[in-house]
Amino acid sequence: MSAFYNATLYAGFVQRTSFEDVTCSVAQCLDVVGEWWSLLIVRDAFLGVTRFDDFQARLGISRNILTQRLSHLVEAEILKRVPYQDHPPRSEYRLTAKGRDLWHVVAAMRQWGDRWAAPGGPPLETRHTACGHIVTAVPTCSHCGEPLDARAVTAIPGPGASDGDFDRTRVAEASAQPVAEASAQP
Numbered sequence: 001m002s003a004f005y006n007a008t009l010y011a012g013f014v015q016r017t018s019f020e021d022v023t024c025s026v027a028q029c030l031d032v033v034g035e036w037w038s039l040l041i042v043r044d045a046f047l048g049v050t051r052f053d054d055f056q057a058r059l060g061i062s063r064n065i066l067t068q069r070l071s072h073l074v075e076a077e078i079l080k081r082v083p084y085q086d087h088p089p090r091s092e093y094r095l096t097a098k099g100r101d102l103w104h105v106v107a108a109m110r111q112w113g114d115r116w117a118a119p120g121g122p123p124l125e126t127r128h129t130a131c132g133h134i135v136t137a138v139p140t141c142s143h144c145g146e147p148l149d150a151r152a153v154t155a156i157p158g159p160g161a162s163d164g165d166f167d168r169t170r171v172a173e174a175s176a177q178p179v180a181e182a183s184a185q186p
Helices: 003-008 025-033 036-046 052-059 063-075 103-116 170-175 179-183
Strands: 079-085 090-095
Touching (some): 025 063, 036 052, 036 103, 052 063, 052 090
Antiparallel strands (some): 079 090
16 A cells, blocks of 8 residues: 555544655645645735735634644745734735645636636636736746647656655556657546
């Protein structure tokens, strides 16, 4: 059995509380922002929301849950607390570089929602600041510039992989083939 399989196996109705021991970048990301309020807080931070009361009003989230989620995002270095008032003490929450790197995640989720869950059309559009056009974020190859989707890439074990991480997956099959042969697969 792989470490990932064992780490994600649920015994009865026991709920997982952390993926910290799982060798998987997706699981590690979910450990930080996988709870829905956390990602909605990050979304609102990208929209310029910085103050507790504004997050609370926009999201309709209870104050105690918002406090927990903001503290978690600060601890994970997604947001940073920046004091703006001494009496009474008040802070804003601003995205860090690590938090700003979640823009692609939020954009991908928004675009998926626009396509599959917004029958009236996108509730929000993004405009490219440089050219002024409404855009869709499209992942491209960092080497040749070609657009990427699930059919245009092949997953292979990376330097952080451990034995057994990809048992029972196509990654295990692909990593056993020479590169030229693996890239010729449909």
